[in-house]
Amino acid sequence: xxxxxxxxxxxxxxxxxxxxxxxxxxxxxxxxxxxxxxxxxxxxxxxxxxxxxxxxxxxxxxxxxxxxxxxxxxxxxxxxxxxxxxxxxxxxxxxxxxxxxxxxxxxxxxxxxxxxxxxxxxxxxxxxxxxxxxxxxxxxxxxxxxxxxxxxxxxxxxxxxxxxxxxxxxxxxxxxxxxxxxxxxxxxxxxxxxxxxxxxxxxxxxxxxxxxxxxxxxxxxxxxxxxxxxxxxxxxxxxxxxxxxxxxxxxxxxxxxxxxxxxxxxxxxxxxxxxxxx
Numbered sequence: 001x002x003x004x005x006x007x008x009x010x011x012x013x014x015x016x017x018x019x020x021x022x023x024x025x026x027x028x029x030x031x032x033x034x035x036x037x038x039x040x041x042x043x044x045x046x047x048x049x050x051x052x053x054x055x056x057x058x059x060x061x062x063x064x065x066x067x068x069x070x071x072x073x074x075x076x077x078x079x080x081x082x083x084x085x086x087x088x089x090x091x092x093x094x095x096x097x098x099x100x101x102x103x104x105x106x107x108x109x110x111x112x113x114x115x116x117x118x119x120x121x122x123x124x125x126x127x128x129x130x131x132x133x134x135x136x137x138x139x140x141x142x143x144x145x146x147x148x149x150x151x152x153x154x155x156x157x158x159x160x161x162x163x164x165x166x167x168x169x170x171x172x173x174x175x176x177x178x179x180x181x182x183x184x185x186x187x188x189x190x191x192x193x194x195x196x197x198x199x200x201x202x203x204x205x206x207x208x209x210x211x212x213x214x215x216x217x218x219x220x221x222x223x224x225x226x227x228x229x230x231x232x233x234x235x236x237x238x239x240x241x242x243x244x245x246x247x248x249x250x251x252x253x254x255x256x257x258x259x260x261x262x263x264x265x266x267x268x269x270x271x272x273x274x275x276x277x278x
Contacts, residue, residue, distance in 0.1 A: 037152050039231040040240050041278045046156045048137040049123035052089040054145060055082035057118045058097065075103045076112060082120065089157050092126070100124060100134045102142050119145035121153055159233040166218060166234045167194035169241040175250040175266070177258040182208040188265040190250070192242075200237075204265035214269050227272060240276035242269075 046052065061079040068077040081099045100122065106112055123141040124134035136142060143149055159165060173191040180186040190202040203225070204214040216238065217225040228234035246266040251259040 037148055038277045039152065039156070040236055040276045042149070042152050043156050043233065043236045043240075044278065045123040045137065045141055045143075046089070046153060046160055049125065049141065050090065051094075051122075051124045051126055051134055052087075052153060052157060053082075053084055053094065053098065053122040053124065053134070054086040054088055054150065055084050055098065055120055055122055057082050057115050057120060060112065060115050062112065063101070071103055074105055076106050076110075077101060077103050078112070078115070080115070082122070085119070088121075088154060089161075090126075092131070095132050098132050098134055100136055100142075102136055103139055121145050121149055156233065164218075166237045167196050167198040167200065169194055169200060169237050171241075172243065172247055172250050175246060175254070175262045177254060177262045177265070179258070179261075180206065180208075184208045186261065188262050190246070190262070190266060190269075202266075202269055204268060206261075206265075212265060212268055214265070214272065230274065235273065236276070238269075239273040242273070244270060 057080055059081045063077040063079055067079075071077045079099065079101055081097055083097055084094050087094055104113060104115070121143045122134065122136065123138070123143070124136050127133040127135055169192050171193045173193050175188065175190040177188045178186055184206060185208050186206045188202075188204040188206075190204075192200040192202070194200055199218070199220050201217045202214060203217060204212055206212045214227060215225040216228060216234065218234075228238065246263050251262050254262060
């Protein structure tokens with residue numbers, strides 16, 4: 001077993017102990033039913049995890065007493081050692097074997113799931129002072145490895161690290177509507193706020209006799225762009241951050257008729273994006 005000082009062990013399960021109420025997918029082997037993986041759920045993990053590891057569990061030790069304080073009913077706290085197969089994301093190399101702490105569900109008789117030799121994806125952060133120890137970013141940040149989970153994790157990681165990755169959307173700024181020359185025509189522009197002040201805007205075009213069309217622009221060139229494809233980082237930034245309705249403050253300066261159209265156009269965008277399923 002990797003020798004780990006008590007302080008390091010405490011750091012490794014600090015997030016687990018303080019988040020016992022969070023939902024955790026049981027790490028039992030998946031059945032034969034293929035369920036589409038929720039992009040937003042994996043995007044949450046990738047964005048929170050500076051270290052992502054493909055690994056195989058080598059040994060499992062159940063922690064008790066002071067080391068298991070805060071464990072929720074029906075769960076057990078485990079100290080796990082795993083062999084590293086691949087470092088999917090990380091700024092520093094990992095040793096061949098790492099350790100971490102995780103809370104897992106037990107069955108009605110208090111028995112642990114069979115985890116030894118299970119291949120997993122770990123979404124974690126390094127523990128200062130011990131390269132062989134990592135801390136899971138969430139209680140459910142140990143996921144069963146599957147080809148689909150691996151592909152999705154790597155794809156989101158590439159999107160996140162891309163130089164042109166879309167910024168994090170924090171809210172909605174001002175919105176404007178300009179009525180066109182023909183009845184039923186016009187354009188709505190909705191400017192979004194971001195963490196790094198990079199420009200993001202929504203544009204909704206109305207043409208007489210046609211369905212409204214919308215696009216998203218990631219530059220100062222308003223109207224340059226297209227709707228994002230579902231299950232991409234740009235879709236996630238919008239679908240998982242935008243409020244369900246246009247805030248009154250964003251259209252306070254508009255005439256009521258223009259504000260009503262802006263609200264309707266925004267609803268079109270939200271319907272088109274669909275729910276942020278986690």
